[in-house]
Amino acid sequence: MEESAETISIENAKQDKSAFSQLFQQYYTFLYRYLFKLTMNKEMTEDLLQETMIRAYINLPKFRYQSKFSTWLISIATRLYLDEQRKSKRDRKRQLQLTENEKRKMKWELEQGNMDWSLHLDLFASLSIETRTLILLRHYYGYSIEEISAMTKLRKGTVKSRIHYALKKLREEWSDETR
């Protein structure tokens, strides 16, 4: 019942811009929260969200219900974020340096929003952007390895091993810190 109502909304959104806006409004909070967890930066989140909305609107006629609409939207947002980061961080050395700056920025941004910077966030932020995305999608949002592989355009084996090694590293560091 609920699914068919969503299908009607999506079909309407394919024809009408205003119907699309209303549909997107329903997913706005969900996407905002997801992107904020990745970027930990309000400005970047809002920019990415706007770009996601435009890409979704342009590509909506191609949406064939092969996945949930929310999964489709999250795929667009993920690819946009990863592409953006890959473009700006080709240099590995610079990337390492930026991670430190990014962490400082993230801390500041969270403090502005009256949020705490926990040890977990500190460890999470120390991971590479791609790994952060994979862990978030797998363990917080519960997507399958196949879905994540399609979203990020990485091989299933790569997704699996990156998540495995990152989690191993996180657990080890966490147990060291809490000891």
Added chain:
Amino acid sequence: MKQDEWMKKMDETWDEMDAKLHIDVPETDEMLQQISSGEKRYRERMRRELCRFIILACVLLSVYMLMAVHITWAFYIMQLISIIAVVILLLVERSKGRVT
């Protein structure tokens, strides 16, 4: 055990973040405006990319014809280069998700 504990803590952190995050959902009118301007920008960018591609193809074709007419061995070299260029182009388009 340790594994579950870590995950639980991380999930709690994210839940807390969600709860504290203040989100202003834009009004429909504002969204419509953003879509219109964004769509225009996107189409313009695509048009520019296509123009660049056509110009490049024309230049390459001219060089190709010129060399193929004047130098016999160049014909085969240019054919090889063309095949490599097409493969590279397809790989680029595939990475952008335009070709599956």
